Amino acid sequence: MNMNITILGQSIAFVVFVIFCWRFIWPFLIRAMRERQQTIADGLEAASKAQRDLEHAEARAEEILNEARAEARTIVDDARGQAAQMVDNARSDAESERERILKAAQADVAQEVNRAKETLRSEVASLAVIGAERILEASIDRDRHEALLDQVAAEL
Amino acid sequence: MAEDAAGYIKHHLTNLTYGPKPDGSWGFAENAEEAANMGFWAFHVDSIFWSVVLGVLFCLLFRLAARKATAGVPGGLQNAVEMIVDFIDDTTSSIFQHTNSLIAPMALTIFVWVFLLNLMDLVPVDWIPWVAGEIGIHYMKVVPSTDPNVTLGLAFSVFVLIIFFSIKQKGIGGFVQELTCHPFTVRLRSPVTWIFIPVNLILETVTLIAKPVSLGLRLFGNLYAGEMIFILIALMYGGIVLSFAAGVLQWAWAVFHVLVITLQAFIFAVLTVVYLAQAHDVSDEH
Numbered sequence: 001m002n003m004n005i006t007i008l009g010q011s012i013a014f015v016v017f018v019i020f021c022w023r024f025i026w027p028f029l030i031r032a033m034r035e036r037q038q039t040i041a042d043g044l045e046a047a048s049k050a051q052r053d054l055e056h057a058e059a060r061a062e063e064i065l066n067e068a069r070a071e072a073r074t075i076v077d078d079a080r081g082q083a084a085q086m087v088d089n090a091r092s093d094a095e096s097e098r099e100r101i102l103k104a105a106q107a108d109v110a111q112e113v114n115r116a117k118e119t120l121r122s123e124v125a126s127l128a129v130i131g132a133e134r135i136l137e138a139s140i141d142r143d144r145h146e147a148l149l150d151q152v153a154a155e156l
Numbered sequence: 157m158a159e160d161a162a163g164y165i166k167h168h169l170t171n172l173t174y175g176p177k178p179d180g181s182w183g184f185a186e187n188a189e190e191a192a193n194m195g196f197w198a199f200h201v202d203s204i205f206w207s208v209v210l211g212v213l214f215c216l217l218f219r220l221a222a223r224k225a226t227a228g229v230p231g232g233l234q235n236a237v238e239m240i241v242d243f244i245d246d247t248t249s250s251i252f253q254h255t256n257s258l259i260a261p262m263a264l265t266i267f268v269w270v271f272l273l274n275l276m277d278l279v280p281v282d283w284i285p286w287v288a289g290e291i292g293i294h295y296m297k298v299v300p301s302t303d304p305n306v307t308l309g310l311a312f313s314v315f316v317l318i319i320f321f322s323i324k325q326k327g328i329g330g331f332v333q334e335l336t337c338h339p340f341t342v343r344l345r346s347p348v349t350w351i352f353i354p355v356n357l358i359l360e361t362v363t364l365i366a367k368p369v370s371l372g373l374r375l376f377g378n379l380y381a382g383e384m385i386f387i388l389i390a391l392m393y394g395g396i397v398l399s400f401a402a403g404v405l406q407w408a409w410a411v412f413h414v415l416v417i418t419l420q421a422f423i424f425a426v427l428t429v430v431y432l433a434q435a436h437d438v439s440d441e442h
Contacts, residue, residue, distance in 0.1 A: 002192050003305060004175070006200040010207060010300075010309025011316075017211045018258075018265045021218065026261035028222035029241045032234075035227030 125153030161391055168281060168387050171200035171303060172288075172295040185295075200303055207300040210272040214265070240268065244425065251429045254436040256321075259429060266310070267425035273301040274379055274417030278410050281386045301379040301420075304372065311372030314428050318367065321435040330438070335360040367431050371424060378420050382413050 129149055166188055173191035174184050175198020184201075185191035191198065221237035230238060244267055248260040276299045288296035300306045322331045336342065338360060340352035389409060392402035 002171075002173070002194070002198070003308075004173075004194070004196050004198045004200070006171075006198075006203055006303065006305035007309040007312065009199055009204045010306045011313045013204070013208050013211055014265075014269075014310055014313045017215060017269060018262045020215050021265040022258055022261040025215070025218045025222045026241070026264060028225045029218070029238060030245065030260075032225035032227050032230075033238055033242065036230075039227060 121153050121156055124156050125149060128152060164391060165384075165387055167295070168285070168383075169297065170295045171297045172202040172293060173198050174201050175199065191295075200297070200305060202295070202297050203300045203303040203306050206276060206298055207269075207273055207306055210276070210300070211269050214268045214272060218264075218268070240264070247426060248429050251426065252433045252436075254433065256432075256436065259432055262317075263425045263429050266428055267421050270301060270310070270375065270424050271418060271421035273299065273306065274421055276300065277302070277379060277382055277386065277413060277417060280406070281383070281390050299379060299383055301375055302383045304376045307376040307379075308368070308372035310375075310424070311368035314371060314431065315368035318364070318431050318435045321432055325436050326438055335364070367427075371427055371431075375420050375424055378416060382409075382416060385409055386413075 170188040175194035244264045284298045285296040
């Protein structure tokens, strides 16, 4: 336990080590640590920003989805209305067509009947003439009684 | 046996001393008395050797980590080193509020270096002296912090820094004023209070000197006591029962000592920072 020059040697060693640490150790380690802290802080910041963005995007997506749903509903309702309209139109068209066709058919029938009546009338007239000729033989003058025969045929 | 034990203890507490011999030549002291008679110009080769080796170990280890330091994912060494650096940085910045880039690295150096010096205490007391004896070195005190020269050398380096930064921050006038105008207030206008100047100077000088002395002696005392207990436990070995008891005791004391050496290193570093913070405080009130 003698006090001697060792104390000075130790002081010199201390100064050397402190200067070495001060110049060549501490700044490098502290810089790396600060940089890493910054990186982590930035990362956390970015993560929370991404989280906020995600929430925002989800809200936006929900909004768009709702809009689309509403639009789809309107389109379906419109289409349904249009379809009903078209069915109605088709029905009324078909009905008027039916009327038209019926009327035409009735007109045709009436015409045919008339034509048949006409034919029948003329046939009956000639038959009556033939019958009368046969009954009366030559007693009846065809030219003289023509008017009378036509009158008879018309009354049929 | 008592003589042997005393000799054993004395042998363990004697440094390998190199210095001027009575006949004027320089050489290693052959025994404790000769070492004591060598006076101031002798030096303890073992203390200097181990403290320099451990200091270099600290520098290499931390320099290695510092060179490879990356802001990315740190490796094992960098992790360990960063843990210590971060711890010291936190402690320092909470105590030392001024701007001085030297303080934190110095605290780191003191903490790790003193820890390593103290750590030598956990090496069983006879191992290194036995190896040294085998290669012809008869005295080898391996724990540098059980040498008051080492601890006071550190403490007085800190003391020089205290004086340096006090003068740098406050000027010589400010420093002198701090030494003379506290704790009793001295007023320039009332000459009666001037009699306090010498009283204050004595009190403040004692306070100032007490800082490095307590710093150095605290570390020395703790480690010297711890080392002494290890030596006494080592004396117990002999016979199965006693050897077993000694083994258990040595283990228990070593476990306890792990706490002591870390704590002492930390106290030394923190008190250094505290003293230097006080040196930087311009309006020191106490």
